[in-house]
Amino acid sequence: MSIRLGILGYGNLGRGVECAIKQNPDMELAAVFTRRDPDKVSILTKTVAVCHVRDAAAWKDKIDVMILCGGSATDLPVQSPEYVKLFNIVDSFDTHAKIPSHFENVDKAAKEAGKVGIISVGWDPGMFSLNRMYTSAILPNGKDYTFWGKGVSQGHSDAIRRIEGVKNAKQYTIPVEAALEAVREGKNPELSTREKHTRECFVVLEEGADASKVEQEIKTMPNYFADYDTTVHFISEEELLRDHSGIPHGGFVLRSGKTGWEEENSHLIEYSLKLDSNPEFTSSVIIAYARAAYRFYQEGQTGCKTVFDIPPAYLSAKSGEELRAKML
Amino acid sequence: MSIRLGILGYGNLGRGVECAIKQNPDMELAAVFTRRDPDKVSILTKTVAVCHVRDAAAWKDKIDVMILCGGSATDLPVQSPEYVKLFNIVDSFDTHAKIPSHFENVDKAAKEAGKVGIISVGWDPGMFSLNRMYTSAILPNGKDYTFWGKGVSQGHSDAIRRIEGVKNAKQYTIPVEAALEAVREGKNPELSTREKHTRECFVVLEEGADASKVEQEIKTMPNYFADYDTTVHFISEEELLRDHSGIPHGGFVLRSGKTGWEEENSHLIEYSLKLDSNPEFTSSVIIAYARAAYRFYQEGQTGCKTVFDIPPAYLSAKSGEELRAKML
Numbered sequence: 001m002s003i004r005l006g007i008l009g010y011g012n013l014g015r016g017v018e019c020a021i022k023q024n025p026d027m028e029l030a031a032v033f034t035r036r037d038p039d040k041v042s043i044l045t046k047t048v049a050v051c052h053v054r055d056a057a058a059w060k061d062k063i064d065v066m067i068l069c070g071g072s073a074t075d076l077p078v079q080s081p082e083y084v085k086l087f088n089i090v091d092s093f094d095t096h097a098k099i100p101s102h103f104e105n106v107d108k109a110a111k112e113a114g115k116v117g118i119i120s121v122g123w124d125p126g127m128f129s130l131n132r133m134y135t136s137a138i139l140p141n142g143k144d145y146t147f148w149g150k151g152v153s154q155g156h157s158d159a160i161r162r163i164e165g166v167k168n169a170k171q172y173t174i175p176v177e178a179a180l181e182a183v184r185e186g187k188n189p190e191l192s193t194r195e196k197h198t199r200e201c202f203v204v205l206e207e208g209a210d211a212s213k214v215e216q217e218i219k220t221m222p223n224y225f226a227d228y229d230t231t232v233h234f235i236s237e238e239e240l241l242r243d244h245s246g247i248p249h250g251g252f253v254l255r256s257g258k259t260g261w262e263e264e265n266s267h268l269i270e271y272s273l274k275l276d277s278n279p280e281f282t283s284s285v286i287i288a289y290a291r292a293a294y295r296f297y298q299e300g301q302t303g304c305k306t307v308f309d310i311p312p313a314y315l316s317a318k319s320g321e322e323l324r325a326k327m328l
Numbered sequence: 329m330s331i332r333l334g335i336l337g338y339g340n341l342g343r344g345v346e347c348a349i350k351q352n353p354d355m356e357l358a359a360v361f362t363r364r365d366p367d368k369v370s371i372l373t374k375t376v377a378v379c380h381v382r383d384a385a386a387w388k389d390k391i392d393v394m395i396l397c398g399g400s401a402t403d404l405p406v407q408s409p410e411y412v413k414l415f416n417i418v419d420s421f422d423t424h425a426k427i428p429s430h431f432e433n434v435d436k437a438a439k440e441a442g443k444v445g446i447i448s449v450g451w452d453p454g455m456f457s458l459n460r461m462y463t464s465a466i467l468p469n470g471k472d473y474t475f476w477g478k479g480v481s482q483g484h485s486d487a488i489r490r491i492e493g494v495k496n497a498k499q500y501t502i503p504v505e506a507a508l509e510a511v512r513e514g515k516n517p518e519l520s521t522r523e524k525h526t527r528e529c530f531v532v533l534e535e536g537a538d539a540s541k542v543e544q545e546i547k548t549m550p551n552y553f554a555d556y557d558t559t560v561h562f563i564s565e566e567e568l569l570r571d572h573s574g575i576p577h578g579g580f581v582l583r584s585g586k587t588g589w590e591e592e593n594s595h596l597i598e599y600s601l602k603l604d605s606n607p608e609f610t611s612s613v614i615i616a617y618a619r620a621a622y623r624f625y626q627e628g629q630t631g632c633k634t635v636f637d638i639p640p641a642y643l644s645a646k647s648g649e650e651l652r653a654k655m656l
Contacts, residue, residue, distance in 0.1 A: 103652055130640055134455070137619075261346075276593035277595075308652070310639060312640075316465040325428050
């Protein structure tokens with residue numbers, strides 16, 4: 001019997017989950033839940049029902065794992081503890097500073113309900129976290145570095161779009177090659193925010209807007225741009241849609257460390273991602289962890305888990321025998 | 329109380345384990361066991377006993393995890409099932425084709441004795457296996473590639489040394505840059521053995537040996553060299569000791585995969601290692617898994633495990649709270 005998944009929230013991430021399910025023969029999509037009018041939401045899997053979120057409880061016994069595809073700012077802090085009372089869940093909560101409290105909330109609700117909730121799944125948090133953790137356990141005498149990009153930052157693009165006179169915008173986060181090289185050479189550099197990443201913005205102005213004023217406002221925006229070297233390009237909406245409609249992303253996790261009686265030997269571990277579609281890759285990670293949530297639940301485990309708690313084999317559709325014979 | 333480790337077999341790997349223990353404050357070295365005359369084995373940790381392997385059983389209650397540092401050809405197939413009757417063990421068994429039977433043997437003995445045995449720990453098998461597994465679970469519609477090097481292959485160096493007229497030799501395995509690039513570009517190439525790696529040999533001849541005969545013999549050696557483009561350099565013993573006494577290694581695991589409703593998006597995951605000392609890095613991985621073996625045993629788990637079965641957090645000295653707050 002296949003693992004029955006629900007999708008709650010049908011944006012880029014929800015659609016990514018839908019696509020990922022298609023690639024995993026041991027899974028099936030049971031239903032999609034939306035806060036919009038279900039009649040107006042058209043999904044890719046034509047045979048599957050679109051329901052209003054208020055009807056989710058009725059699917060309690062028809063869904064093995066509910067994938068929560070809402071945002072981290074306001075949706076998931078409420079939804080994850082709420083829906084884990086009804087379903088095993090996986091979310092991609094990515095507000096790093098608030099993970100401990102989110103964990104506590106989901107853990108409490110999940111344990112009371114006898115369900116499993118896996119939080120903060122994706123690539124950062126997610127695969128990048130795993131690499132930071134594995135490498136620091138292996139090379140305790142070392143230093144790790146995370147670089148993001150080249151890729152589109154949704155948050156930074158949104159911040160530009162809120163500026164008066166801006167019609168549309170896309171922002172790319174770009175790692176500084178020289179900083180990456182210094183890390184690769186084992187120099188263990190201390191890197192400031194400005195030394196690690198640059199920001200490149202493609203901006204479409206409203207008719208009659210003042211370009212230099214907009215550029216100034218972007219470059220001096222606190223938190224988002226003021227601490228970075230930022231380049232602003234003004235382009236037509238046509239160019240933006242033609243050349244910048246994708247959602248690529250990626251990045252690097254590196255750890256350099258020393259071993260030996262006198263710490264005489266250096267080692268470098270590097271993990272990198274180059275992603276055409278940030279939400280589709282995130283969804284693919286989520287789906288693998290949905291398999292783990294299902295298995296944990298089958299075993300009678302309950303509570304909140306993160307990528308740190310899941311034995312790798314639980315992500316794979318292959319058996320232990322197969323994994324040992326073919327992948328070890 | 330710290331985790332008390334034993335080292336069985338004091339070669340490059342055993343010495344690496346000894347160095348790695350020094351970097352992990354929650355661990356201590358209890359004793360080193362050797363098949364040689366213990367009086368003639370000098371270890372780095374002057375306060376610790378060197379014992380004969382025949383006395384290992386007496387340490388049953390004084391060692392939490394025994395690290396087996398023997399070779400995969402003849403030592404570990406016997407030692408791992410034997411010593412897991414007395415101790416929790418970690419080994420670095422690396423004969424990929426024989427892992428399933430080794431697993432069965434260790435699993436049976438470990439379960440009977442109520443102990444934990446973690447096998448095939450290191451970087452390949454080990455960290456490379458983990459990356460092959462994680463990435464293939466995440467991107468099921470994809471292809472993975474493993475490249476080794478640049479690094480010293482002990483087996484190939486030994487094979488050259490067995491040739492008549494050869495006094496000493498070091499062999500480097502080198503990944504072919506063009507093949508790596510083709511994979512990085514998402515071309516999913518089918519690569520022959522020759523297209524993936526080249527072999528470079530540094531050979532010291534015996535007085536009066538026939539260089540061209542030795543070179544011919546190396547290049548045509550079945551399994552080891554015949555399927556590769558091999559370069560042979562003849563150098564003096566002085567040069568060999570000066571320039572080629574290290575044991576560096578490393579390599580790459582890549583997976584390229586497609587996502588999207590029509591598989592329209594490509595992704596690349598790349599993991600790489602650059603290691604000054606192959607045995608010291610392997611030892612560092614082993615030590616982290618010794619922590620996991622200890623914890624599994626504390627929980628009452630028994631039997632044989634591999635890197636696929638171990639929740640990542642079990643490798644870290646940090647608590648779950650700490651990991652979630654700082655590394656997720």
